[in-house]
Amino acid sequence: MNAPSRPTPALDFKSATLYALRLVLHSHEQAAIEAELTQRMDHAGSLFRQEPIVIDARLLEQSPNWPWLLELLRRQQLPVIGVLAEGTLLDDAQAAGLTAVDTAAERPARAPVAEENADRDQTASAHAGSVQGKPAAPKKQAATNTMPVPDTAASATGEQSATDTPLSADTLVINRPLRSGQRIYARNGDLIVVGMVSQGAEVIADGNIHVYGPLRGKAMAGARGNPSARIFTTCLEPELVAIAGVYRVVENALEPDVHQRAALIQLDGEHLRITALNT
Template sequence: MAVDTAGTTRTHLDLKSAQLPVVAVVLKTTDAAAIASDLAARVADDPEFFDNDPVLLDLTAVQGEARPIDFAALVQALRGLRTQPVAVRGGSAEQMQAAHAAGLIAAPDVAPARAQPREAMREIVREVQVEVPVPAPGTVVVDKPLRSGQQVYARGADLVVMAVVSFGAEVIADGNIHVYAPLRGRAIAGARGDTSARIFSTCLEPQLVSVAGIYRTTETELPDNVRGKPAQVRLDGEKLLIEPL
């Protein structure tokens, strides 16, 4: 019987590291029913807001609460909204243990971002993530069209887009968003809670606009004086204002 000892052993899989986009849900209460109700209300006007996105539960703001979290009920509610809860972070030892019992894994805590002389923008196209140099501190510039399914996030910076943001594309910034072209997809400014952030576009016809978590979808038609025209989006207290430029 012949035995081949010179050939390379073949395997049926490869193990590689991966970086995937995850939606972070920051809890401000331990009441699972209230959280589920709030989430359902936020997506009521846009049932396609989530598309089976993986979800990370951030417990940093409630880690000192004595009231336990019903993770099983919360996971079930999130799955009913077309998301996939997979991980949890920032909780107390008891909260993390309860989350693990509900099938959630522990994700590493992330320290607050610090200003760097040169940062990087992450451009996510479905499951492909590319690091793009930022031309200047505090500002991310994109000079190519963004197609449906593409997402750009300017972490800790303003975002300037010089080309069309197509329907189904998403632009996110911790600061302001400037689109010097038609804005037809989703624009989310002040992603980390900056209520002074604004969205500017030379042709406003978005699928969704949001500032510091307060949003408006195309289910509510824009007024004639701003639809398809130069306009800005800003907050006045907790009211989202859309005004002509």
């Protein structure tokens, strides 16, 4: 006689790890917050749309207008999943419907590897995933800033074809130019693009980015906080470059020694350093 089958449960609880962007507030003033957020989202294009957000209000002495802030983030397509706050700020945030989270929402760090393995380096950095206050500006015409970078996307977005080759478990090779509006993300490894990255296209990698052609769009290396990640290109004329959350918007032409030249981009402390490659 067959035993009666057990009904399938309607739900279950399972463990999960969720990475989120941490939006660090340095001011409670509505005008200042809206102006800064609008500028940064305009510069970043679609890179941060629909990324989960944890609001970090621990640096504030006065609560912002929480309902207004939540509506502002909603309009920018930044879903809020919780808040880091203390005391009356936390009470006010919870009264507005926010859920308190702990620092587990912040990105964990991993141990660094040797310098000779820098091209495979996967070191994590605690500062990635936060929005810092004052931008560092090594060049007058193009400021360097720190802002969160995506870490919840799928392994790659945008169109892919049979010519897109996973060179190894850690490297994604795109064997074609990328058009405006296309976005490619190499998760847990490097990205190689054999062709042009057009203006309006976006390339993202947790490791290094190599572009064998003109880089005219946006390039983000070290997307999960790897400060040793680098960007290489045979022709540099980008809209935006970033490494481990430190980014530089290029509104005007770069310096003559690197503009439309083969170049290397890497982090030097909290600044991006762009070096021409002799070819």
